[in-house]
Amino acid sequence: MDIRDLDNPRQEIEQAIATGDLQKLLRLSGLLHGHFCPGSALGVKAAARAVRELGVRSTGMEEVVAMVETNSCFADGVQMVTGCSLGNNALIYRDYGKTAFTLAKRTGEGVRISAIFERVAQERSTEATELWEKVVVKRSGSNEESQRLTRLWRELSFKVVELPDKEVLKIQKVKNDVPAYARIFASVPCSVCGEGIMEPRARVKDGKIVCLPCSGQPYYQLGGDGMSIIG
Secondary structure (H helix, E strand, O other): OOHHHHOOOOHHHHHHHHHOOHHHHHHHHHHHHOOOOHHHHHHHHHHHHHHHHHOOOOOOOOOEEEEEOOOOHHHHHHHHHHOOOOOOOOEEEOOOOOOEEEEEEOOOEEEEEEEOHHHHHHHOOHHHHHHHHHHHHOOOOOHHHHHHHHHHHHHHHHHHOOOOHHHHEEEEEEEOOOOOOOOOOOEEEOOOOOOEEEHHHOEEEOOEEEOHHHHOOOEEEEEOOEEEEEO
16 A cells, blocks of 8 residues: 555545535445434534535544534534544534534634434334334334344435435534643553543542542543433
8 A cells, every 4th residue: 555545544535525425425424333324314414514614624633623512323424524533632522412513613613503303204214213212212122123223224314315405404604612722631640550541630549649430539421311420
């Protein structure tokens, strides 16, 4: 492989955005999300539109920031297409519980896009709805029913990305207070478990530096129900 091929790891994604190949973007999002569903499809569609609206690209260095308002499937589509992730500090989570996100430049210029689920629901079959309730909500479906839902959800997802934007997306130009670039913190060792800790997360117990788990103090956790305090 020519090392120059590695200069832009997101080249394939950027080309698909530029050409409007949402089917390809949806396929690529499956690498992260693990399956295809209407939620991730809407995230792909919203993110591609936002990137085009702003005319931006991401190298994972926080030059653009995505502020997601949900930790649902939608967020994975946004991450894959925008290149803004938790690990590169360009993904900001706002626990609003809304299927929406804002993509913003460092200048504060941005676009907020929210999903219109009513239109997507029109494309959903009764069978898919019933299987969703049984397999996902009640966690009681058989393996065959789970596989059937996977196929139905895949078919619907590839329909969703081809629906007109105006039917499934609400688009607003906005001005944002963009969070500052992520600070770089030193790491210190925990005196109990020996593992390294980001300095502002370190605590003192019995006069010694410890990590949050070893301190026994409460900590924040982002789970399926959103942000919560543990302990």
